[in-house]
Amino acid sequence: MSMKISRRKLIKTAAAVAAGLGTEIISPAAMAKKSDSIQKFDIIPDNNADLPKAKGPRAVVVGGGFSGLTMAKYLKKYYPSFDVVLVEKNSMFFSCPISNIWLVGAESTDFLLHSYDDAALGNNYIFYNATAINADRNSRILYTDKGKIKYDYLIVAPGIDYDYGKIGVGPDQEYILRKKYPAAFMPGSEHLSLRYKLRRFKGGIFLLTVPSGNYRCFAAPYERACMMADYFKKHRIKGKIVLLDMNPEITIAPDSFHNAFNELYKDYIEYHSDVHIVGVDIEKRQVKANFEGFKDIYDFTDAAIYPPIRAAKLIEIMGIAKPNSQFEADIDPFTYQVKGDEYTYVTGDARPMGYSKSANTANSEAHFVSKIIAMHAQGKPLPKWKSPTTICYGAIKYGPLESNYVSTRYKYSGRQLVGFTDVVLRSRWSRLLGRKNIPWATGLYNDMFK
Ligand SMILES: Cc1cc2nc3c(=O)[nH]c(=O)nc-3n(C[C@H](O)[C@H](O)[C@H](O)COP(=O)(O)OP(=O)(O)OC[C@H]3O[C@@H](n4cnc5c(N)ncnc54)[C@H](O)[C@@H]3O)c2cc1C
Structure with a gap:
């Protein structure tokens, strides 16, 4: 070809x-x-x-x-x-x-x-x-x-x-959704919009979604729910995060995030798994889901809708x-x-x-x-494959920061990726891990910019 x-x-x-x-x-x-x-x-x-x-x-x-x-x-x-x-x-x-x-x-x-x-x-x-x-x-x-x-x-x-088609959203609606309820999972303006939304939020339901598939940063939607819930708590906002997960279970460190939702944010986070989103009614501010013939409607006051990605x-x-x-x-x-x-x-x-x-x-x-x-x-022999390293701190509380931690590498059998190796999971969030969270990011920035 x-x-x-x-x-x-x-x-x-x-x-x-x-x-x-x-x-x-x-x-x-x-x-x-x-x-x-x-x-x-x-x-x-x-x-x-x-x-x-x-x-x-x-x-x-x-x-x-x-x-x-x-x-x-x-x-x-x-x-x-x-x-x-x-x-x-x-x-x-x-x-x-x-x-x-x-x-x-x-x-x-x-x-x-x-x-x-x-x-x-x-x-x-x-x-x-x-x-x-x-x-x-x-x-x-x-x-x-x-x-x-x-x-x-x-x-x-x-x-x-983003692949909005996977949540039943066509091009006209997609444009409005991107502007009014941006996912904030790609670098740029979306994050600023979300920050203004949070600052303006007076109360009600703030809806977040977790996409299906191999989406960007497994921990980030759950981390965001925790951070926003802590913000509601600290600023005495009469609001609730409704977190709609398109997956059957929390995709990373499930015990850690479930414990955080239950122990710290019982009155602030409502978590729903296996939510098969099939549409969004922008006018009515509703997310529509469908599971084995059962139809669900989730109302929201404001939202950041993160669709599956490509x-x-x-x-x-x-x-x-x-x-x-x-x-x-x-x-x-x-x-x-x-x-x-x-x-x-x-x-x-x-x-x-x-x-x-x-x-x-x-x-x-x-x-x-x-x-x-x-x-x-240089016409030299290529080095042998080396696994990338995934490191993920999930922020659970702030002021001071408390985080959980997961790291892993990957292994192949022949040409088949068969799973993980050298996995480290620190489910219990702590200040100690929180203190390492920011320096981890500084290390990456230094490696790219210095
Ligand atoms: C809220 C949030 C929290 C996260 N937390 C973590 C974390 O704790 N730990 C972690 O490891 N990862 C985290 N991630 C994930 C991480 O940001 C991404 O996985 C990472 O940025 C992927 O790097 P990339 O270079 O492939 O893509 P990107 O960083 O998105 O870079 C792609 C670049 O390509 C540019 N581009 C695209 N198309 C074109 C074009 N046609 N011409 C020129 N330029 C183009 C874009 O503008 C962009 O700058 C998080 C992500 C989010 C959204």
Whole structure:
């Protein structure tokens, strides 16, 4: 199968990326009809990106999250001849880990925000603030909204997108839901909206959801429920968190979170498992669920609705998605190479392996994958597969912070991922673990930005 893509297809995909979830594709002709002023507007810029000339083999990393930032730094470290370019659509880094603690005012905004420019300057790579649109993998060209970039290696680490279709929500409703009741599970404005909502909340039901599937950060929805409940308690808000879990049971450290809900937040958290969400009535502020013929309605005053997730749309647009329900990338699980293409790699939450989609996983994995690519570029034998490490602190109380803790690595039998190894679970939350929670995140930021 040829990897060459036509200009016609590129134009379509540009519109798809611009539309976010890519359902509506606007042709140039249709756009011209919409506005007479748009006559010869090229949606895909055919110019070269405004970048310094490459001084060595160019490794382009798409996505400046936990995966992409680590990749960019360590590609340069392991092979200094690489000319590394990090392409990221946001101009500033916002950390999802620790954001539940920040949400309730127990951590500062400064702690979560970091500068891409400083990371690039300090680690001798280029930061290019642009949105990747597609790639021509035969010619090894990445197309962005600001111009095309010729590469030797391409690392795609764009994270996730939400899949609202899985909770019965169509495109029109999705737009409103994203704005009015954002999930706040992707870096950026959503988190700020949720924080304003919490500050404005006067009482009633604040509804949160836990998606089914391999969603981003297993502990985070339960952690958020605890943090918000503690906020209600401390601010004497006559409110309740209704936590609708699409899974049959709490997906991580269930004893710990059940105990926290019962011991600390009995009057503040109402937990429902096995809730098969089939729709949201935005006008009436109701979530509809259906289970074996039984219909349930959950009313809410305000909400943060976290739908099931999929790999970022870019993976599908590039034609490298697995036809599974989360459209993750079709890569070799040990080398992270896209099948049949030794110059394209996918890392982070867009990977298909059943690892926890979390920051520590993405960071430790990127240490390994950057080494693989550095060795490949030098024609040296590739290192043996090394498991990523998942580390998760779940904040239970704040002021002072008390957390639980889970860490694990993964094991294969042949090419089959068979489960976990070196599991450590600290179910009983404590101040001691709370004191380690923030330094853990600082360690990750230092590893990416310093
Ligand atoms: C509330 C919350 C709490 C969490 N807590 C923890 C925790 O305690 N521990 C933990 O380990 N993990 C935690 N996580 C999970 C962690 O944040 C993610 O798993 C991690 O960010 C995944 O890294 P990534 O690089 O794959 O994706 P991301 O960090 O999302 O990065 C992807 C980047 O790609 C960019 N991008 C996407 N498409 C394009 C494009 N077309 N062009 C250019 N750029 C693009 C995005 O803007 C983004 O910056 C938490 C997440 C949330 C939401």
